Amino acid sequence: MPKVRTKDLIEHFQLELIGGENGIDRPIKTSDLSRPGIEMAGFFTYYPADRVQLLGMTELTFFETLTPEQKRDRMNALCTPKTPCIIVTRGQQVPLELMEAACEANVPLLLSTQKTTRLSSRLTNYLESKLAPTTAVHGVLVDIYGVGVLITGSSGVGKSETALELVKRGHRLVADDSVEIRQEDEDTLIGSSPELIEHLLEIRGLGIINVMTLFGAGAVRNHKRISLVIHLEIWDQKKNYDRLGLDEEKMKIIDTDLTKITLPVRPGRNLAVIIEVAAMNFRLKRMGVNAAQQFSERLMNAIETKEE
Structure with a gap:
């Protein structure tokens, strides 16, 4: 059609x-x-x-x-x-x-x-x-400090609960469960919610909640450019997760490569705070401030000084 x-x-x-x-x-x-x-x-x-x-x-x-x-x-x-x-x-x-x-x-x-x-x-x-070319992705899209963060992961890993905590912390929900994405330019992906589930969050054990009704119009957005993908997965003890942040993983959606961060999930981890910091750190990197790179350079300098 x-x-x-x-x-x-x-x-x-x-x-x-x-x-x-x-x-x-x-x-x-x-x-x-x-x-x-x-x-x-x-x-x-x-x-x-x-x-x-x-x-x-x-x-x-x-x-x-x-x-x-x-x-x-x-x-x-x-x-x-x-x-x-x-x-x-x-x-x-x-x-x-x-x-x-x-x-x-x-x-x-x-x-x-x-x-x-x-x-x-x-x-x-x-x-x-x-x-524009379009697709749909299973996940949650949240506007965090002006950064459009797409949270993905298997069903039941805690995406919606994390989004709820982020909304409570003052950030804005764009879409839950299904994110409709259109590519408006070579490197521009715009995410929005299907009209049927707009402004709604599904919390297991609680049901469907209306974020705009509960938290006000300032807690939602109709659409947002996607800049960062955060993938949640159950913590695997045998897997080596990135501890410095030097290696940048990418995820391709339509024709656009997005920065992807994989976060392991286990009891006690405050995912909302970690994702919040990830968004702020992403903004810093785009401004030219890379903490991991600075640490690596500092470490190399220290090694070279010691060898002399």
Whole structure:
């Protein structure tokens, strides 16, 4: 099922439909837009027909210099079975030739009062968000000191209970149990909660609780960029866990590599505090302060001094 159709643009941007109403269910498959200036001059060899077409003042001013026959030919070539819609900006008068071609080909013809550049920017942002690659991850997403921390682990390891303690400590819940993730850029992952379980936490033995109702609107967020993954696992005595923090583990989600920290879980460990410190330490590393690296350098200096 297509993620975006022409009718979604009409509703979201309050565009006026003035022709080709039978095509409003056409799918939009790319966030790229087209301003068909060179096509107005008659060059259609590389015409990106599957894009939303924007006609601004420049295109329509040039169009008025054409002969009646050229006008009809250009508009007929512009309206194809693949074209999702044609938007005329700045509230300009729609050429009769365009109206006739759009109605004949059932291409939705839309009118906007916004400036072309402004509308182009808003359309691109909207389509990139809607058409971005998506996935879902089992885990909990919490905003800790501005760092989006995705907490993963097997069922029953204590993810939701840890999230509850973090919320009590003043941090904000984004999603529990299922985190919907979309990739908005090469290195930007945005996490959110499915609408059905938004603001809810499941605590075994207690049931479902509404975090916003219990702790207020300041305890939740609708979405957050994911920067750090913390994986919880039952403490394995035979496994050697990282004690210095020099080795940085990575986890790939869609096409983005995220820093991953594995925390062993056992009775007595205050996971909420450890995760809180991990988020602060992650922020420090991004600012260029690496405690593990500083310790390693200090240790090497001490060894070299002793050898001399």
